[in-house]
Amino acid sequence: MLNSFLEKKIKNKLDLLSTLHSKNTVSIDEVLNSVKVSKISLISLINEMNIDFDGLAFIENSHSYISLSKYDNVDFFRLSHTIYKNSIVLRCLKFLILNDDEISFFSFIDSEFITKSVAYRIRTKCKCYLNAIGLDIKNNRVYGDVKWNL
Known part of the structure; x- marks a missing residue:
């Protein structure tokens, strides 16, 4: 999926x-x-x-x-x-999953050297995937029952 x-x-x-x-x-x-x-x-x-x-x-x-x-x-x-490993979508998911400190999404944008518009399109793809498995994004962090859904 x-x-x-x-x-x-x-x-x-x-x-x-x-x-x-x-x-x-x-x-x-x-x-x-x-x-x-x-x-x-x-x-x-x-x-x-x-x-x-x-x-x-x-x-x-x-x-x-x-x-x-x-x-x-x-x-x-x-x-x-x-x-x-070369998928920026997977790197964005990793950022969102491991973002316990609720770091700004701009730090991800800067680390990947991408534009804001590209970053938000990627974030939207991640959000769609997470919604499909019963999770969501809040404050640049994945919320929901992560343990069972991922």
Whole structure:
């Protein structure tokens, strides 16, 4: 359920990782059909993921196929966690959940180097997700029965 609230780029990266995980080598046409992005966007995703996966895995992109090479002791969950770490929506949720001191939302905005309008759109996504699981935001903090809902 949480995945539906994440950024489109994060969802695309996760879809690409899932496709490559199911088959180590996949044709570009098959990837384009499963991930539903343009070829240029796919190349951009691959380049970004290779930077994210530095030391963990490498995605090789040839003219007709794409393959995933994982380094020693690296599994799917570690790679997906690497992608999730780049989600600003998840970082905002973390801020709201751990904000026991009711720190101003502007400190989150400053730490992420984002504009106020972007930050409040992200906060709205977080609020929608939290409302869907029976929680709410008050004074930049998650309220409700957090223990059972998260």
